Amino acid sequence: MEPTTVTTERLLLRPFEPADTEAVFHACQDPGIQRWTSIPSPYEREHAEGFTGRIVPDGWRYGTAYTFAVLTRDGGELVAALSSVTRGEGTAEAGYWVAEPHRGRGYATEAVRALAHWAFTTADVERLEWRAEVGNDASRAVAEKAGFVIEGIQRSGIANKGVRRDGWVGALLPSDIGLPTGRPYLPART
Numbered sequence: 621m622e623p624t625t626v627t628t629e630r631l632l633l634r635p636f637e638p639a640d641t642e643a644v645f646h647a648c649q650d651p652g653i654q655r656w657t658s659i660p661s662p663y664e665r666e667h668a669e670g671f672t673g674r675i676v677p678d679g680w681r682y683g684t685a686y687t688f689a690v691l692t693r694d695g696g697e698l699v700a701a702l703s704s705v706t707r708g709e710g711t712a713e714a715g716y717w718v719a720e721p722h723r724g725r726g727y728a729t730e731a732v733r734a735l736a737h738w739a740f741t742t743a744d745v746e747r748l749e750w751r752a753e754v755g756n757d758a759s760r761a762v763a764e765k766a767g768f769v770i771e772g773i774q775r776s777g778i779a780n781k782g783v784r785r786d787g788w789v790g791a792l793l794p795s796d797i798g799l800p801t802g803r804p805y806l807p808a809r810t
Contacts, residue, residue, distance in 0.1 A: 621743065623680045626688070628734045631727060633688040633702065636676040640689050643698040644668040647719040656756045657717050658780050679703075686743060690716075690731045699727050704739045710746035710803070712739055714792075716762070723758070732766040733797070740794040746801050748792045753778050753785050760788055768792045 626633040636644065645668035647653065654661040679685030683706060690700035700718040707713050714735060718728045739745035750768050752759040764770065768790035777787035794801045 621680060621683055621686065623677075624738075624742070626734050626738050627693065628730050630693055631699065631731055631734070632691045632693050632696070633731060633734060633738075634691070635680055636672045636687060636689045636701070638669075638673045640698065641665075641668045641672045643719075644672055644701070647698060647701075647717070650720050652720070653717045656753060656759065657715075659717075661781060679705075686739075688731075688735070690727065697722075700731055702731050702735055704735055704743060704745065704748070707749065710744060711749060712743065712745045712747075713749045713751060714739075714763075715750075716759070726765075728762040729765040732762060736766065736792050736797060737799070740797070740799050740801075744802070746794065746803060750790045750792070751778060751787050753780065753787055756788075760790075763790050766792065767796050769796070 623635040645665050648659055648663040648668065653659065654663060660667050676687045679687055685703050685705045687701065687703040689698060690702050691697060692699055698719055699722040700716055702716045704712045704714055714732060716728055716732060736748050739748055750763045754773060770788060770790040772789060774787045774789050776784040778785050
C-alpha cells in the first residue's frame with residue numbers, strides 16, 4: 621500500500637521518516653515505553669535509525685505493518701507512534717506508545733480512533749485487535765475509550781524481552797464505530 625496521511629481535529633498521522641529519528645530516539649528513552657512495549661531496552665540510536673529508515677518503510681512496502689508518526693497539527697511535534705500490524709485475513713493489531721509530555725490529553729484515543737476508521741475503510745481490516753500486558757492500565761484505558769471491547773486475558777499471551785506474561789486482549793469491529801463490514805458477522809449465541 622502507498623504510504624498515506626490521516627488527519628484529525630488536533631493531529632496529523634503520517635508514516636515515520638528518517639528525519640524523525642532523533643524524536644523517536646528521545647521519546648523511547650522513557651522507562652515506561654521501554655517497560656510496556658517490545659522496543660529494545662536499552663534503546664540505542666541505531667534502533668531509532670532502523671525503525672524510521674527500514675522497519676517502517678518495509679512495513680508499508682510489504683503490507684505487513686502500517687506505522688504512523690502521530691504529530692500535533694499545529695507544530696508538528698511527535699506525540700506518539702501508532703501502528704496497524706497485519707495478523708491474518710481481515711485482522712490487524714493496533715499498537716501504540718505516547719511520548720511522555722503528551723500523555724493525558726486524549727491524543728492517543730483520538731489517534732487510535734482515526735487509525736481504526738482508516739483500517740476499516742482503506743486497509744481491508746474487519747477486526748482490529750489490541751493487546752497489552754496485564755497491568756498496562758494506560759494502554760487499556762486508551763483502548764476502551766477508543767471503543768475496543770475487552771475480551772479477556774490470555775495466559776502467557778505476551779512475550780516481551782525474554783519473559784512471557786499474561787495479556788489483555790480486546791477487539792474493535794467496524795460495526796462498533798458505525799461502519800459496514802465486507803463480510804457478514806454471525807455472533808455466537810450464549
